[in-house]
Amino acid sequence: KRVRDTRTKLAPAYHLILEGILILWIIRLLFSKTYKLQERSDLTLKEKEELIEEWQPEPLVPPVPKDHPALNYNIVSGPPTHIITVNGKECINFASFNFLGLLNNEKVKSAAQASLKKYGVGTCGPRGFYGTFDVHLELEERLAKFMRTEEAIIYSYGFATIASAIPAYSKRGDIVFVDEAACFAIQKGLQASRSNIKLFKHNDMADLERLLKEQETEDQKNPRKARVTRRFIVVEGLYMNTGDICPLPELIKLKYKYKVRIFLEESLSFGVLGEHGRGITEHFGINIDDIDLISANMENSLASIGGFCCGRSFIIDHQRLSGQGYCFSASLPPLLAAAAIEALNIMEDSPDIFQTLRAKCERIHKALQGISGLKVVGESFSPALHLQLEESCGSRENDVKLLKRVVDYCMNSGIALTQARYLEKEEKCLPPPRTRTGQICVELDCCFLIPLSHIIRISVLHCIVTSRFFH
């Protein structure tokens, strides 16, 4: 007999059984239901309905106490110029940012009237969709020429200017070094950008350099990432919260040493600092191309509404497609743009107003020194000063109440001051309570009596305030 052919040799029984079981198992797995982890809730429909019934949301807004200091606004009847009627009482206006006194200027008003007759009020569209008027183009050209940069871009709201400019360049993963005393608009811009924020102590260049050095050592650990991480420094020319200026020359040195770009916010210093009002770059004599982006609002010195950014075309042109407040919002009403152009004309034609403004600021600054219990916060040439309590009364609430009494007393004596308003829960570094005062404006068409009477009133105020509130 032949030897049985090995090919037809049968596998052992246990092999077959094992494979059979495996096949059955695979078939079972294929046909069984798949479980999604999210829906692995053990709740029945009835339980879900009960949960929905039981859930109680918080009220949409918590109630606000009737005597909250920020709830009851002062009502200004009539134009908010040098003499202002607040709550029915006539006062000298030390609370509006009308630095160059252009709010009531007849030339500005007539330029705005002419524009109103030609274009109506609104623009009915964003810049991309038939909302670009020749007035906007003219204003952008004039601003660029005035600031001696290549290009400028206009926004229809001052707050939105820097808050849209920062997120257009700085994205997730980029690094921004910002001063602690930066204003709220900058904080919102930084929040919208989702970048890494590094705060340095106010005007402290040593602290900033320390942070930059730390970043440098980080970079050396990961050079690939460092090559694509953009870095920015955001500072203000004249800080709203402290009234002092940033040390721009040192910042420029740091910029080139550590390869960081500078964004400068000049809302308070535009039209105030510098021989011709060009801001802090003129004040320090710095080449404007060294600053990557200058942003300012037109609501202070130019006495209009809106804001602008200026710089090289390489930088500014990007905002025309990525600046949210530019692309997705209606453009500036032409009458306000025409008012800004006329204000710019006045600034260019009479550069001596800046000297006058500075002189008045220094006088008021000097006159306000020495009120016991209150200290003056701000540079001597800053048109926006703060009066802060030297010693706190214990809690912020009590400080605020005391300052309110001071402000009310001044208003009754014919001087309009205001408490500096902050959103306590929202600010990153909340400034202490203070009144904002000494917002000096230059009055060109009024005679000298008014500035002098400012000083007299201040001296009277000085005596009375000292005796009444601070023993």
Next chain:
Amino acid sequence: MTDLKYRLAPASEMSRYCFPNNAVSGDASRCVCLIDSSTVEEINHIVHNGGLYKRPFNEAFEETPMLVAVLTYVGYGVLTLFGYLRDFMRQWKIEKCQNATEREEQKDFVPLYQDFENFYNRNLYMRIRDSWNRPICSVPGAKVDMMERVSHDYNWTFTYTGRVIKDIINMGSYNYLGFAQKTGACQEAAAKVLSQYGAGVCSTRQEMGNLDKHEELEKLVARFLGVESAMAYGMGFATNSMNIPALVGKGCLILSDELNHASLVLGARLSGATIRIFKHNNMQSLEKLLKDAIVHGQPRTRRPWKKILILVEGIYSMEGSIVRLPEVIALKKKYKSYLYLDEAHSIGALGPSGRGVVEYFGLNPEDVDVMMGTFTKSFGAAGGYIGGKKELIDYLRTYSHSAAYATSMSPPVVEQIITSVKCIMGEDGTNIGRARVQQLAENTRYFRRRLKEMGFIIYGNEDSPVVPLMLYMPAKIGAFGREMLKRNIGVVVVGFPATPIIESRARFCLSAAHTKEMLDTAHERTWKSWNRYSLHPK
């Protein structure tokens, strides 16, 4: 004419087709589809909330034909290839580089823009850049004058020839009720206030910027909307981005429509709340999200949400669709959430007396928790407002970012709004406001009907004054815009990224100031422009 197939669409597709109506007859289960004006077919649907609607709701978003979709993708593919080719040539200096470049002193800094970020900008947008940012030099009314500009280097730079193209029919500006005028009661009142108060204010609302005019405006707006109280702000965009963070924060949930405007998205992001998106105007998607949110609570911690806020718009400006407000309000009440309604385009444009989408559906304004809107579109001014209960407005007066840090509205702009609102309400003693609202509704119906008869694909609701006309292919975007301008009609064309990539469109914005002749001219020239390049899809 394409052969649009009528079929029983399953419930999940309801939002793409037609709408529940006829609660008048008490019949909650019929749905009327008005796609072709000459034939009206009824499709029976079991519609969940049909009984909530007191009037027909006809909205259609026709599906993109397959051939067109394929050709569109091919078109973008070709453009992308050419883009790479041009970039390559620019890099190797074969072609001159027209971009602005970095300073010499800063060449070793980290580059400010990544190359691929600007790929679209350099290679696609730049080719048709002349369709946007067209400068005008007259009031943006029904007809507008445009400054002529030419480019000798394929749109990298423009020069103005100095000539003015006159009397272009303006179908691009948001001038729904025709208040963009340089003469008339509104303009005179604004001029008076300008000479009295000046142009600027130079202070914030909480400090010294609250004029008596602002208080007057707010009371008037509250009366107009039918709410307890209102507050006005200087910029519509900022109204959303600064007030949503004041209302919700961490631990809250925001349910936002897919196609919400950038300002709503920014406001939601800045608030720090969790954001979940529901499909555009799709109530099933919204209900599912609400159920899941309440049942499962916050992710990971499972704590209950503090509050839920639903963000919707009245009219969506890119789609022309109207929000399903009765259903949204029913859902909101059932699940105890809050509703934020952004009426930027619908205030003044919808409703028998122009009071917006709430009046259009015959609902109670008190059901909407936060009624937001803008003054830019129907009132010919600038700015935004929020209306609601007194507690809400008191809270916003105290805690809104805009009240504390942003300059208040300019007085002549405020006066323009006051006069136009009074005109719409009829309180100026004339019938102009009412007549304009009716004229707009008539213009809308007429224009949409004629365009559909001609065979164009139009998106959106029958009653929406925003009319998107589908173009689909990238080359048509530039071609259509230019042809229409040659024929003296100004339209807005939009493409990616404002719309999905295959759904580029041209958008007509109707106005009460348009006469029937202007609309007929527009129809005729649209037809001619379309035919010029044999763009006819049918």
